[in-house]
Amino acid sequence: MSIEQILGLITGVVFGFLLQKGRVIRFEKQIGALLIKDMTIFKFMLSAIMVGMVGIFILSDMGITTLSHKPMNVGAVVIGGILFGIGWAVMGFCPGTSSAALGEGRLHAIFAILGMLVGAAIFAELYPLLSSTVMAWKDFGKIGLQDAFSISHWVLVPIFWAAVIGLFFLFEKKGL
């Protein structure tokens, strides 16, 4: 294995371990969040984002690492986002957690993984059509909110933290 592959494997093992310890990968937790009965996956995910964003902005400010925004291609993000949401609710896993769910013995994740492989193959076939239609509507490029509002990310980070902490108090108060 190359260094790249070893690094990916180690990172994945730790990530999978934490996903499983957080109990966020199983069908009940994923669908529990979509039925707004159990917000565990959002507690987990938003906590990760809060901590991660501070380090990631410090590292990129120091010029050590680079940011890598995904393009704000309106048609693609909107239609893709809606399709993902619909599929997610039926499948009960997301791409990363399906692999983890299989690891903790959820055998039905195999069907989700097979479906996602077929979905990837279909997307590759549709790509020429999509890139000349949906993906060609309006692309704002690889931008962050900091670029969109021309404001320092260090102004946005505390606002994000405050909003998320407020949401956490709401979750705990409602017992979600």
Added chain:
Amino acid sequence: MKLKTKDGGWNPYFAGALVGILAILSVYATTALMGKTNYIGASTTFVRAVGFVEQVFASEHVASNAYFAATKIKVDWQFMLVIGIFLGALISSLTDKSFKLEKVPPIWQERFGSSLAKRGVGAFLGGIVAMIGARLADGCPSGHGLSGMMQLSASSFVALALFFAAGVLTAAIVYKRRAS
């Protein structure tokens, strides 16, 4: 605030914060060791995996497909990450005895019964739709939800809001029987 949950897991705020630290270490390590900053994601790996399968019986077709060409069919950092996720969850669940062979999950069973075939078809079709959506949106809850949100990417806010909104509406239709 309890450190252990009722199901024997770790407090989700704590486990999530550790993932945040992992994400920081990971962007640093990939930059230092691979020369390019890599962010955690998962869905591109499904393109590469199915590309390997198609190469077996239609290698010319794969070579001529623009999307496979752009994605590059190889076992890269993210491919190993997805394999690692499986192993990490396996290790964690075996060591804390939460590993459970499950064919049909409880919420599904309440609504559609204990048929594995029904659950299989649902997971398969859901998987197809979700992956087409994830590739179109250029990310899933890992790539957009974690990595994109950590950088305050505009597209990730839109994508995550739509993942959730469409998911909530679909779940309400699929899992709740209408009263009356």
